[in-house]
Amino acid sequence: MAEAVPAGSQDPHGGHGHHEQSFWSKYVFSTDHKMIAMQYMFTGMAMGMIGAFMAYAFRMQLAFPGMEVPLYGLVSPANYNSLVTNHGTIMIFWVAMPVLLAGFGNFLIPLMIGCDDMVFPRINRLSYQIFLLSAIVLLASFFVPGGAFGGAWTAYPPLSSEAQYSLTPMGSSFWVVAVALEFVAFLMGGINFVTTAMNSRAPGMKMYDIPIVVWMIVIASILFMASVGPLIAGAIMLFFDQNLGTAFYDPSRGGDPILWQHLFWFFGHPEVYVVLLPALGVTAEIIPVFARKKFFAYKTVLYTVFATGVLSFTVWAHHQFIAGIDPRMANIFTVTTLLISVPIAEMCFVYIATLWGGSITLSTPMLWALAFVAEFLIGGVTGIFLGASGADIYMHDTYFVLAHFHYTFYPIAIVGTFAGFTFWFPKMFGRMMDDRLGKIHFWGSIIPFNCIFIPLFVLGMAGQHRRIFDFNAYPDLALPWMQHTREFVTIALLVMLAFQLVFFYNVWKSLRKGEKASKNPWKSNTLEWTTESPPGHGNWAELPTVYRGPYEYSVPDREEDYWPQNQPS
Amino acid sequence: MTDLEQGQSPLPMAAQRRGDRAVDSRVLGMLIFVASETMFFAGLVSGFTIVKSGAMVWPPPGQPRLPIEETAFNTAALLASGVLLFLARRAFSRDRTRCSQLLIAAIGLGAFFVIFQGVEWLQLIHFGLTLTSSTLGSFFYLIVGIHALHAVIAIALMLRIWLRMRRGWLAEGQFAAVAVFWYFVVGLWPILYLRVYL
Numbered sequence: 001m002a003e004a005v006p007a008g009s010q011d012p013h014g015g016h017g018h019h020e021q022s023f024w025s026k027y028v029f030s031t032d033h034k035m036i037a038m039q040y041m042f043t044g045m046a047m048g049m050i051g052a053f054m055a056y057a058f059r060m061q062l063a064f065p066g067m068e069v070p071l072y073g074l075v076s077p078a079n080y081n082s083l084v085t086n087h088g089t090i091m092i093f094w095v096a097m098p099v100l101l102a103g104f105g106n107f108l109i110p111l112m113i114g115c116d117d118m119v120f121p122r123i124n125r126l127s128y129q130i131f132l133l134s135a136i137v138l139l140a141s142f143f144v145p146g147g148a149f150g151g152a153w154t155a156y157p158p159l160s161s162e163a164q165y166s167l168t169p170m171g172s173s174f175w176v177v178a179v180a181l182e183f184v185a186f187l188m189g190g191i192n193f194v195t196t197a198m199n200s201r202a203p204g205m206k207m208y209d210i211p212i213v214v215w216m217i218v219i220a221s222i223l224f225m226a227s228v229g230p231l232i233a234g235a236i237m238l239f240f241d242q243n244l245g246t247a248f249y250d251p252s253r254g255g256d257p258i259l260w261q262h263l264f265w266f267f268g269h270p271e272v273y274v275v276l277l278p279a280l281g282v283t284a285e286i287i288p289v290f291a292r293k294k295f296f297a298y299k300t301v302l303y304t305v306f307a308t309g310v311l312s313f314t315v316w317a318h319h320q321f322i323a324g325i326d327p328r329m330a331n332i333f334t335v336t337t338l339l340i341s342v343p344i345a346e347m348c349f350v351y352i353a354t355l356w357g358g359s360i361t362l363s364t365p366m367l368w369a370l371a372f373v374a375e376f377l378i379g380g381v382t383g384i385f386l387g388a389s390g391a392d393i394y395m396h397d398t399y400f401v402l403a404h405f406h407y408t409f410y411p412i413a414i415v416g417t418f419a420g421f422t423f424w425f426p427k428m429f430g431r432m433m434d435d436r437l438g439k440i441h442f443w444g445s446i447i448p449f450n451c452i453f454i455p456l457f458v459l460g461m462a463g464q465h466r467r468i469f470d471f472n473a474y475p476d477l478a479l480p481w482m483q484h485t486r487e488f489v490t491i492a493l494l495v496m497l498a499f500q501l502v503f504f505y506n507v508w509k510s511l512r513k514g515e516k517a518s519k520n521p522w523k524s525n526t527l528e529w530t531t532e533s534p535p536g537h538g539n540w541a542e543l544p545t546v547y548r549g550p551y552e553y554s555v556p557d558r559e560e561d562y563w564p565q566n567q568p569s
Numbered sequence: 570m571t572d573l574e575q576g577q578s579p580l581p582m583a584a585q586r587r588g589d590r591a592v593d594s595r596v597l598g599m600l601i602f603v604a605s606e607t608m609f610f611a612g613l614v615s616g617f618t619i620v621k622s623g624a625m626v627w628p629p630p631g632q633p634r635l636p637i638e639e640t641a642f643n644t645a646a647l648l649a650s651g652v653l654l655f656l657a658r659r660a661f662s663r664d665r666t667r668c669s670q671l672l673i674a675a676i677g678l679g680a681f682f683v684i685f686q687g688v689e690w691l692q693l694i695h696f697g698l699t700l701t702s703s704t705l706g707s708f709f710y711l712i713v714g715i716h717a718l719h720a721v722i723a724i725a726l727m728l729r730i731w732l733r734m735r736r737g738w739l740a741e742g743q744f745a746a747v748a749v750f751w752y753f754v755v756g757l758w759p760i761l762y763l764r765v766y767l
Contacts, residue, residue, distance in 0.1 A: 119594045119598070120594075120598060187602070187605060190601070191598045191601045191602055192598075194597075194601055195594050195597045195598045195601065198592075198597060199592075199594045199597060200594075225601060225604065225605040225608075226604065226605065226608055227608070228605065228608070228609075229605050229606065229607070229608030229609030229610070229611065229612050230608060230609070230611065230612025230615075231612070232609055232612070233609050233610075233612030233613045233616065234612065234616070236711070236715075237616065237711065240700075240707070240711065244700060244701070245700075245701045246700055246701055246707040246711075247701070247704060247707065248616070248620075248704070248707060248708075253703075253704070254620065254624060254629060254703060254704040255620060255704055256619060256620050256623060259616050259619055259620065262619075263612055263616065266612075
């Protein structure tokens, strides 16, 4: 293998014939999957900063009620509701999904299966444009009369359907429209991902030679596309209720408010796996590379993921245990909910088995990957308490629930993103990242994260309810130790946010002065590491042929401890 | 019949160069989209079923009866359009003139279905069934209206296919993908008829 070929030393357009692209066609209206991946990723990260700013504003209000929050001002009760609602909406739909599913999916699928672009590049471009529009609609809702929607990210009617309760007639409609547009965008992306992975693989790449992360993104896309239909149906009904005077969710006129909860959670629970699977896939790529070991039980993992996907459609009513559903039905959903922890636990064991006996390098991407497994485990274990309907009746809508799903979503959306971003940064931009700054950022994010959410478990067990603007109105929840804990949590959040500056500095510095990356800096096997860093238009001068699976590390009797998929022998 | 033989293909190299794929990319993409659409309609219909089964009196008092017989006739017209499209697909590789005639006939019957339904709607509104008059009206206009919207889009796509075929630009995969969508619109309707009208 020719190592250390500097980026850009060859014709970056590969075998496609040279043609100059203007700024607009290269960066804005591009149909290149890599550029669309960057657009998704950076839009997602920008939305992440907005979501984090919202968390800062409402956490300051909780720790220091009635204080003028620096950079924001006074948080009124209506503002508080808008902030928590849109924080949740943004972090799940405009951060986790675009970065993990669309960002990594667009960047990795063609590069890892060895083709030059997505099957439908123009649909891919349209997908991003609709996504951007949806983000603008959501942010615009803060500037309409009445303000942004404040009825929680689950948008239960009647809070979402009737202006007399929500007090945000326009904001509610903007919210529904933004969410629906966003789903149309991901539907287009998902069709592209599945079709490309099925039809455009490099010659010789069989089903079991596809890297795990591509499988995970494909299965996540299938889960998304199978579950999103009912929610779009529900969103249309909600929009009609808000604007056309229908009564789909109004019981006084023959409708059914619980119907929305079913349609929402039928999508909402598979959605957890839609964002979890790409993050699991990213870590599955990183761990074998830095343990120099073959991935443990490739096929078993695939079957496990299929099983998870099927099971994820049968658990949704565990979000509705106190919504008045039949207790016998609740028992069934308790069983399926506990069942789904089995495949996820198995995945954690597989990762540990991959690490077992490996020669581990604790580089920044590896630290993030290991943290993902460890932190997600806490999220999964606390989920078992909530899955049992008896315990859930006590815990429902407390900070225990909040801490639980942040322990799942933070590892997914933040840890998974940083793991993948630091791992593929050399391939994306052709420069190495600063490892020391990367580690400072890692510890500066992980330690405060645990300081934020472990105390919230305790507060939740003590009965602290969610969605309360000022706990001083509830003397039982305004005890000094509780208020001190809230202050501690907010300070931990401030520390964590401050350490994100290290990340931005690192990116800025590495892009300008970082060491030039070779084709394959981590000595990895998968196909994306066989082309230039960054890959040119068309990805390869000559498209690769595949001879073996992606995880042949430390094969005995070979000089090199890795064996790229495209090397004949 | 590959894309290359037909010339003119909007797909990039990656989609064309594989000989061993089982299904054309455009057809596969459309099948995935249709699967997602099936779940969308399943959501609408199950919502309707839940509201209907939870009602004390059904249909809601003061609401007209839905036109069951006329719609049965219209259903037959739509199914016939699907059959014509199937025959057009079979004629595509042998006899382009016949294929073109069958396709325009399928489009015509599809357009008849939509117009007939529009006339029915006007009468129902006249008899007092509106979007806001009851949950029956809300669900009826929502479900049937969204199906009609799909039919209109599918008819526009078939017209585009017909024009491309006359100019000799049509690839087999494009025709097949649009056909999948029209089969979906046609095949879905009897189920909606059964669940909503009866």
